Amino acid sequence: MSIETISPADTAEPVSALADEDIFAAHQGGKLSISSTVPLASKRDLSIAYTPGVAQVSRAIHADPSLAKTLTWAQRLVVVVSDGTAVLGLGNIGPSASLPVMEGKSALFKAFGDLDSIPLVVNTTDVDEIVETLVRLRPSFGAVNLEDVSAPRCFELEEKLIEALDCPVMHDDQHGTAVVVLAALTGAAKVTERELEGLRVVVSGAGAxxxxxxxxxxxxxxxxxxxxxSRGVINRDRADIAA
Known part of the structure; x- marks a missing residue:
């Protein structure tokens, strides 16, 4: 199904209307696969895509590492990273249980943005260990999408990754949500002929x-x-909030 064929009714089906067998059947073996962008139908195809032809590409990248941006998929690949500590409304369910969600996000990226991505769930909640892992894997990808990492660790993790990596880093739960809300309010203000500056907004929830x-x-x-x-309005006079 392409984005052009999806109607509001298609996206609003409640979970109660979905059969368990349909849900689990759709997830058998995962929701993602990898396909080749070049033909592999003949000996010549194999010799170009793999050995011996690929050795020429490897030698070229070794001589000029910047060529990896155009001769591999790294530059156009996003890693969807989670430690499984704040997944949907399920909370801290761990990396393995979060993987179906990360697969789903990668599937959405491809379907709606033609963006190639792979899920990467890490078996640690230590911020520095996650940063070190991604630094070591940096040659394999071109951007990081953080997903379902608990607050306040998510703020520290994003900040440290931005500092450590020479590629785009975004925490989707923060900025993806924020962009959608701003877009919705901008549209609503336009329809009601009001200015954004004159709106009074209440944000329910003070998480990421x-x-x-x-x-x-x-x-x-x-x-x-x-x-x-959960305890009321965030303000400087709250005794339960550290300055």
Whole structure:
């Protein structure tokens, strides 16, 4: 199904209307596969895509590492990274249980953005270990999409990765959510003939997504933004919040 064929009704089917056997059948063997972009139908094809032809490409990259950007998929590959500590509404379910979600995100990237990505779940919750892992794997990818990492660790992790890696890094739960909210409010303001600057916004939830939403709205010029958590309005007078 392409993005052109999806209607609002297609995207709004409740879980209660889905049969368990259909859900589990769709996930048998995972939701992703890898296919070749070049033909492999003849000896000549094999000699070009693999040995001996590929050795020429490897020698060229060894002599000029910048060629890896055009002669491999690394530059166009995104890794969808999670430690499984804040998955959907399920909480800390671990890396293996988070993998179906990361596969799903990679499938969405391809279907709606023609973006190649692979899921990468890590069996550690230590921020520095995750950073070290991705630094060591850096030659294999061109960007990092952090997914379902618990707060406040997610802020530290994103900051350290941006500093350590020479490629784009984004925490989807923060910035993906924030961009969608800003787009929705911009559209709503246009329809109701109001200015963004005049809106009064209440953000319910002060986790990674809520904080990022508040920040992007303030940056966009909305001055009246109230952020709530489970104990009430976030403000300087709250005794339970560290300065």
């Amino acid at each position: 997504a809520g904080i990022a939403v508040a920040e992007i709205l303030l940056t966009a010029g909305i001055e009246d933004v109230v952020l709530l958590d």
